[in-house]
Amino acid sequence: MTTAARAGAAARTMRRARRARRGVRLRIVIPLIIVALYVVGAILVPILYHFDPLHTELLYRLKPPGTTVADGKTAIFGTDQVGQDMFAQMMMGARVSLTVGALTLLFAGVFGVLVGLLSGHFGGWIDMALMRIADIQLAFPSILLAILLASVLGQGLTNIIIVLSIASWVVFARVTRSQVLALKNREYVDAARTLGAGHLHLMFRTQLPGCLAPILVVATVEFGHVILAEAALSFLGVGVPLGVPSLGSSIQAGTAYLTTAWWISTLPGIALAILVLATGILGDALRDRFDPRLRSA
Amino acid sequence: MTDRPAGPAPSPVLRVQHLRVAYPIRSSVMLRRVGEIVAVSDVTFDVGPGETVGLVGESGSGKSTIARAVIGLVAATAGSIEFEGRDITRYGPQQLKAVRRDMQMVFQDPYASLNPRLTVRDQIAECWRVHRGQLPRAHWTDEAKQLMERVGLNPDYSDRYPHQFSGGQRQRICIARALALRPKLIICDEAVSALDVSVQAQVLNLLADLQDEFGLSYLFISHDLSVIEHLSDRVLVLNKGEVVEEGAVRQIFADPRDAYTRALLAAVPVVRPWLESPT
Numbered sequence: 001m002t003t004a005a006r007a008g009a010a011a012r013t014m015r016r017a018r019r020a021r022r023g024v025r026l027r028i029v030i031p032l033i034i035v036a037l038y039v040v041g042a043i044l045v046p047i048l049y050h051f052d053p054l055h056t057e058l059l060y061r062l063k064p065p066g067t068t069v070a071d072g073k074t075a076i077f078g079t080d081q082v083g084q085d086m087f088a089q090m091m092m093g094a095r096v097s098l099t100v101g102a103l104t105l106l107f108a109g110v111f112g113v114l115v116g117l118l119s120g121h122f123g124g125w126i127d128m129a130l131m132r133i134a135d136i137q138l139a140f141p142s143i144l145l146a147i148l149l150a151s152v153l154g155q156g157l158t159n160i161i162i163v164l165s166i167a168s169w170v171v172f173a174r175v176t177r178s179q180v181l182a183l184k185n186r187e188y189v190d191a192a193r194t195l196g197a198g199h200l201h202l203m204f205r206t207q208l209p210g211c212l213a214p215i216l217v218v219a220t221v222e223f224g225h226v227i228l229a230e231a232a233l234s235f236l237g238v239g240v241p242l243g244v245p246s247l248g249s250s251i252q253a254g255t256a257y258l259t260t261a262w263w264i265s266t267l268p269g270i271a272l273a274i275l276v277l278a279t280g281i282l283g284d285a286l287r288d289r290f291d292p293r294l295r296s297a
Numbered sequence: 298m299t300d301r302p303a304g305p306a307p308s309p310v311l312r313v314q315h316l317r318v319a320y321p322i323r324s325s326v327m328l329r330r331v332g333e334i335v336a337v338s339d340v341t342f343d344v345g346p347g348e349t350v351g352l353v354g355e356s357g358s359g360k361s362t363i364a365r366a367v368i369g370l371v372a373a374t375a376g377s378i379e380f381e382g383r384d385i386t387r388y389g390p391q392q393l394k395a396v397r398r399d400m401q402m403v404f405q406d407p408y409a410s411l412n413p414r415l416t417v418r419d420q421i422a423e424c425w426r427v428h429r430g431q432l433p434r435a436h437w438t439d440e441a442k443q444l445m446e447r448v449g450l451n452p453d454y455s456d457r458y459p460h461q462f463s464g465g466q467r468q469r470i471c472i473a474r475a476l477a478l479r480p481k482l483i484i485c486d487e488a489v490s491a492l493d494v495s496v497q498a499q500v501l502n503l504l505a506d507l508q509d510e511f512g513l514s515y516l517f518i519s520h521d522l523s524v525i526e527h528l529s530d531r532v533l534v535l536n537k538g539e540v541v542e543e544g545a546v547r548q549i550f551a552d553p554r555d556a557y558t559r560a561l562l563a564a565v566p567v568v569r570p571w572l573e574s575p576t
């Protein structure tokens with residue numbers, strides 16, 4: 001190979017690397033903007049629209065997107081079977097979905113990471129016991145658990161959060177445990193041990209920081225899963241209680257009007273799909289950013 | 298590295314007697330113990346104050362296992378390890394913690410033995426965090442910078458992370474961390490093996506200077522005889538978990554008794570030019 005050709009090849013690889021980096025950055029920034037828009041919309045829109053889930057406006061029911069309704073406002077996404085503005089209702093639903101998602105992640109994440117740290121750090125029978133519990137948990141369908149809890153405790157947001165947390169802590173525990181197992185025989189952990197560090201120090205100061213990147217990746221992907229699961233539960237009627245709008249329950253309410261008023265089911269469905277897709281892409285991009293070895297080929 | 302005056306030896310800092318370490322082999326089912334690998338079968342030696350004892354032997358001969366047993370990372374199966382006259386093999390975690398202030402270790406791989414998420418300052422300050430009351434928090438930064446300076450690092454770099462340093466510099470960070478609690482004994486397990494030859498010389502010289510300054514004892518482990526020769530007063534030759542020969546460095550180099558030692562000596566790969574300087 002001539003020097004020029006070699007220089008050309010080197011320049012090409014560098015260009016490709018730079019393009020790949022820019023690609024990762026775009027795949028992080030764009031989903032982040034989308035999720036941020038949902039958050040802003042979920043906070044502001046219901047307030048601006050004075051959204052009241054129990055309010056009905058029968059004169060303006062089942063109006064298509066773009067119709068001008070009672071107080072002179074335009075219902076850009078149409079109205080539903082009781083005349084509520086679909087856009088306001090969807091944003092209220094997003095508010096519920098995002099809150100459920102965030103709280104579930106918080107509980108499942110803290111619990112799962114704790115279990116993973118204990119399991120990986122101590123090993124032995126503690127590890128065996130905790131991981132068997134995790135296996136049992138995975139084998140148990142969360143829908144069944146939701147129906148069970150709803151029938152025992154009644155429906156309510158707290159119960160959904162409990163069900164979804166129970167269903168998703170295992171992922172956090174597994175990821176944390178495998179990361180701790182990879183770290184705990186590193187010499188720097190031994191070095192901390194020879195300094196005389198106790199278990200708490202080793203777990204939280206020495207090993208936990210090394211686990212944060214994969215945990216963040218998992219949390220992002222799980223966020224989408226949890227929101228989807230909440231929508232599924234609400235669609236099946238074992239999720240949010242009646243009167244609380246959620247993307248899932250809006251989709252369900254519209255199924256009776258699919259031929260006459262397609263927007264009632266379709267628009268919340270699209271909104272849900274975009275949100276879940278955005279978190280999925282974000283999770284993938286973060287994985288590439290933090291741990292290129294895990295990149296899916 | 299001068300010859301010691303004859304007479305009654307001062308009481309040793311470290312005395313290891315009939316040490317045996319076996320790693321259990323556990324079955325994957327129910328973690329039952331199904332057998333063991335004897336890594337160290339019967340090892341006895343002393344390390345006196347201010348003395349450097351070298352430990353050589355080929356890969357798998359049990360050098361690291363001895364180091365890890367002395368510092369308490371693995372449990373001794375039999376025998377005793379006395380530190381300043383106290384048998385530490387039966388110590389509980391709290392008592393061990395106190396002993397660990399006086400005993401530190403420098404590891405082989407300067408890339409792996411520093412926490413990638415701590416700055417140099419935090420890396421060094423970690424031992425003061427673990428041993429509360431050793432040094433007030435307000436002095437941590439100053440003291441860390443002083444230690445960095447002492448081991449030949451620019452103290453202005455105290456906020457940098459390990460990946461921003463070269464291999465030799467990282468090993469200096471490890472040495473600074475080992476010094477932070479003013480220990481009496483430092484165990485160096487292949488502490489220079491991962492470094493370039495010229496950097497090896499610098500680090501070995503630093504270790505020798507620190508020994509004079511702080512009166513440190515070293516247990517110095519290497520598979521490389523020329524490195525051992527550079528620093529040690531006495532050498533133990535280890536083969537398959539047993540000491541096959543022990544004695545002053547010159548004596549062993551001049552007149553190896555054991556066949557295994559002769560084979561090791563014959564296998565010394567390179568002559569280090571910096572060893573040629575008159576001692």
Ligand SMILES: Nc1ncnc2c1ncn2[C@@H]1O[C@H](COP(=O)(O)OP(=O)(O)OP(=O)(O)O)[C@@H](O)[C@H]1O
Pocket residue numbers: 320334335336354355356357358359360361362363520
């Ligand atoms: N954690 C472990 N579990 C089981 N066996 C081990 C373990 N660590 C070491 N061994 C075994 O103990 C023996 C001694 O190992 P050790 O690490 O002490 O050797 P070494 O002299 O330090 O070798 P090297 O020069 O390669 O570092 C080897 O046969 C090794 O297979």
Ligand SMILES: [Mg+2]
Pocket residue numbers: 360361362486487
């Ligand atoms: Mg070793």
